[in-house]
Amino acid sequence: MKIQEADAKSLLLAQGLPVPGWEVARTATEARAAAERALAAGAEQVVIKAQVLVGGRGKAGGVKLASSADEAEAVAGRILGMDIKDITVRKVLVAAAADIVKEYYLSAVLDRSARRILLMGSAEGGVEIEQVAVATPEAITYQHADPYLGLLDHQARRLAFAMDLGPHWKAGVAIAKGLVRTMQAHDADLVEINPLAVVREGGAGSGDGSGERLVCLDAKVTLDDSALARHPELEALRDPDEEDPTDQLAREAGISFIKLDGTIGCMVNGAGLAMTTMDLVKRAGGEPANFLDIGGGARADKVAAAMRLILADPKVDAILVNIFGGITRGDEVARGLIEARSLQERDVPMVVRIVGTNFEEAARLLQEAAFETAGSLDEAAAKAVAASGGAAA
Amino acid sequence: MKIQEADAKSLLLAQGLPVPGWEVARTATEARAAAERALAAGAEQVVIKAQVLVGGRGKAGGVKLASSADEAEAVAGRILGMDIKDITVRKVLVAAAADIVKEYYLSAVLDRSARRILLMGSAEGGVEIEQVAVATPEAITYQHADPYLGLLDHQARRLAFAMDLGPHWKAGVAIAKGLVRTMQAHDADLVEINPLAVVREGGAGSGDGSGERLVCLDAKVTLDDSALARHPELEALRDPDEEDPTDQLAREAGISFIKLDGTIGCMVNGAGLAMTTMDLVKRAGGEPANFLDIGGGARADKVAAAMRLILADPKVDAILVNIFGGITRGDEVARGLIEARSLQERDVPMVVRIVGTNFEEAARLLQEAAFETAGSLDEAAAKAVAASGGAAA
């Protein structure tokens, strides 16, 4: 699960990391008030940042500076309601614009290959780390946290020295350790600070030179969905503004669902088989309307929920059900389908293929209920494409 | 550092372990009030337990039952002020007497040989585990916690099953894990529950049969002195009533000091050398007045404190200083001795032996200041014994 920048910053702050203050505004008026407070506290400018769960906000015009309350209100007004990669901006973050001396990159991520937490740091901050990895791979330094003990002090120090943090190395050590703590405390997959920045404190307006400080200027956190059940505190961070009602239904039913642009609804058990089913639908000349994995051991109620998800898309004119029973039992899926069809309002042609565990009983039930069935997956895909074409014709 | 039963129970309670309620009373009147509350809450009897940092309270008459408030007051009056192994009882713990079905033993201890935390459990509870270890060693079950991950669930389960906790095995698992958490949270060397007991809840007075429950009826915790600096919460548990002013001075000066019955005060660096010095004093016909290790790298102020500690004992009639410099520098000790002697009120003959690091400078300083010195340790012991005899003669 992705969470908003402002929420990510809250998690870091709770671990004692240096994150400059911010406010979240839902209207231009709120943004103006927040800007007024920041300017009154000595900021020369404020930054207004769209809160959306996609990258590239800056390029899309979702991050702007303002030098006055009027300007802040105007800028916030333009950003709020803007669409960034199909997501409508409903909130902005307002903060004093930092006086940046130098930008760094620091992140903690779950490294699947090494099976450990990986820390990545770079003196090339403020740009996407993927670009740095391609352009100047030697500019990135890596440290794997100990699999039993987490990030050890000396590992954090080596990271900080390799990042050339200079006099800020101790702050860098504390932040690196804080990222790993954040990751462990909330079961995050990724905790990314970009930029981690040395900023001048006090600003010119305050009249004194004051010091420099290493702070987290931006924050990105993604959470392990498998661990959400044990983190009720994180469920509160789910952003209802950004979640499609269909996505919400899918999540609540425990179904993995991604809406696509085609016409053939797919209901499959297993992610790999679901992708394969989509691949074969496309190969047979059709267009899948969705990716849908009902998961292992799916029962009748899950099948019914999956059916509702698929039919919620008005473009769907055929459904392909492909179940290969293992932990999932074919007869239960068949019963679920029969029940779901009896309740569904829209009549859409359906091709059902159930093989594996308890497939004989499933076949019997489906035959009794006069479902159209298929033997091989290729055949099922072909029949579904034909059905879809037929309806469209 | 040892802590009182009541404090140990507080630490366990804070980790969520089942510890029946108790109150601490400093007077018989307070004990009466506490007993009244326990009896009013349904207890048939209350138990009154002397709070002293030594074992064998029961045998010494420091643990008694009472069936009424009057009796509780009388019993508490007898226990308060009692001396148990030279310690005067100044507090008692008052609690509802448990209706014990069966007693067990459970502890977590730092196992020096295995270099891990060791859990020990036994169905033979309520008696000293050392006795069980001798009489029926097979009645004790052992589990070493994982050195990286602590006590794993399956280890706690194996312990609980081997202890024959029957239907209470899940409670046993939770308690075993809690002991290790307590140990880790406070850097304890030992967390011991004896007895861990299955008790009948509610009591006959409450009129219902109610259930049985596994609870920690007694608790003993000793803390790692090396870790106290990072546990300010534990320093508050130090019992000023039980600490000798000399012990307090020693602790504050960072000196390891144990008062003995002899006449020759010893000031040595290193515990092994300090014991050896005592051994040789005794061999030479004298009696050491104390064990005193000024520790490594001792400076002048520590030497002065050590001198005060030794001279606080009126029986001391000679002092043997034995310093073998390594991390400790001989010249600094010599300067400390010279300064300490200039300040000391009581003039006691002193034999000084300083060898090792910077011994030449030390020798020069001591010679200038006209100290009596010695070459070998045997010689130093003989001279000190002679000086002590001379003064006593």
Add this chain to the structure above:
Amino acid sequence: MSILVGRHTRLVVQGITGREGGFHAAAMLEYGTLVVAGVTPGKGGQTALDGRVPVFDSVHRAVAETGADTSCIFVPAAGAPDAVMEAVDAGIRTIFCITEGIPALDMVPVVQAIRDAGARLIGPNCPGATSPGQAKVGIIPGSVHREGRVGVVSRSGTLTYEAVQAMTDAGIGQSTCVGIGGDPIIGTTFSDILALFAEDAETDALVLIGEIGGDAEEQAAGWAAEHLADIPKVAFIAGRTAPEGKRMGHAGAIISGASGTAQSKVDALEAAGFRVAGSPTELPTLLRDAGYAG
């Protein structure tokens, strides 16, 4: 021979008295697997599967009493990492963890402990392994198999069944079929399994079933290019038409750079001498094209 599981496998099922554990333990027993013990804490002394399998309180007890040498875990996610630790501590050296939904960070110390002990963990969130005609451990339906000499390794669950069924339908049997699991942190990789097949005298050809995301297939291709030049090899990659950015986490993308796409995987596998199928049903034909005559 076969790999991982076989005729001599003595299996303990952790979580045997649960719904899934009981159902699949029965299926394994029926397939012919030596299910010698079950473990459910607190149910030691009982029996499972109509009295055919004794249940113990701990894996240690099960090993001591029955000589179990392999474990299959159906314990719910909250207890599954500890169940793996228990198995390895009890001396089990081949551990299948079927459980899905285990938080990834929970597995980090577990896979390290497995390495430290010199044991092998397959999964979690894996369907297990079957050596047709000998034994099956896990949840792969026994009916899809046929005895033979092709080794199959996959990180999908049901897609594995699909691929194996296609082979069986075409008359191509398997030496062992292994599902390594699709979780972020798994105990055994494609390369590990390929290395086992490379040493197996009764495996004459290989099938690898991958999917988009991560770089496990690319790494396996690299290993195969070096060590498996002469054996017929075919592969299938799921997700060729999946829209970008929907399944691949940012994490995986950062670390593995350009890899992770279906194209990257197909390219790597083809460069390593794999023939890559467009549908699971094409696997038998490609195997024969690659020179497999079994």
Add this chain to the structure above:
Amino acid sequence: MSILVGRHTRLVVQGITGREGGFHAAAMLEYGTLVVAGVTPGKGGQTALDGRVPVFDSVHRAVAETGADTSCIFVPAAGAPDAVMEAVDAGIRTIFCITEGIPALDMVPVVQAIRDAGARLIGPNCPGATSPGQAKVGIIPGSVHREGRVGVVSRSGTLTYEAVQAMTDAGIGQSTCVGIGGDPIIGTTFSDILALFAEDAETDALVLIGEIGGDAEEQAAGWAAEHLADIPKVAFIAGRTAPEGKRMGHAGAIISGASGTAQSKVDALEAAGFRVAGSPTELPTLLRDAGYAG
């Protein structure tokens, strides 16, 4: 030969810019030890000991630049466990930790990591080791030593110096003197050091200096009885007159049963063929009585 440290030891001193670290690093250098590097985070690029030793930010850097193979740690207690972890992670295989006052539980994972890495930790709270005429690592005053063929192992600090001085004064030199440290959790035991001496061609006799508490001396005696029958062996145990119950923790008492008293240790050592001295000054005579002619 000698054990642990010698002419070829390339030493890095962790905490070299601290008061104790600097003082003793200078003494080691003066003794002839190859002090090739110092480590103090944040002071990389500077030098220590009047420009004679380069300082690095990390042990990794020190190893890479100077080929250091042994470390001596003077880092304060709060940072010392991590300093050990850093040394082992940097590939150092012989690590002396002089630091005292480290909380015991902090060392539990550290000693396990040392074992897992196949490294050796001496200490913490130990005085180090000296191979007279070759190198000294730690804080044992160089002046107490004399080159020779008697191996000394002790868990005390200053008592070790006392015993070694007595030998030197009597004309008996040492191959290596090792202080293993007196903390509850230490990396290397008496038995470990005896085993090293047993393999050392230049060690002809052994001196063991113990003290009351715990059962390390009893264990060492057991090992020696089995493996060191033919070598002259003497011992000294401190604390024969210490009152009971004052130094022995409950913990040690529980685990080791009857052992821990001076008598138990003397009995065990004598049964294993050690001659046990009543004073450190008697060690030379007893060595000669035991047949040592060096």
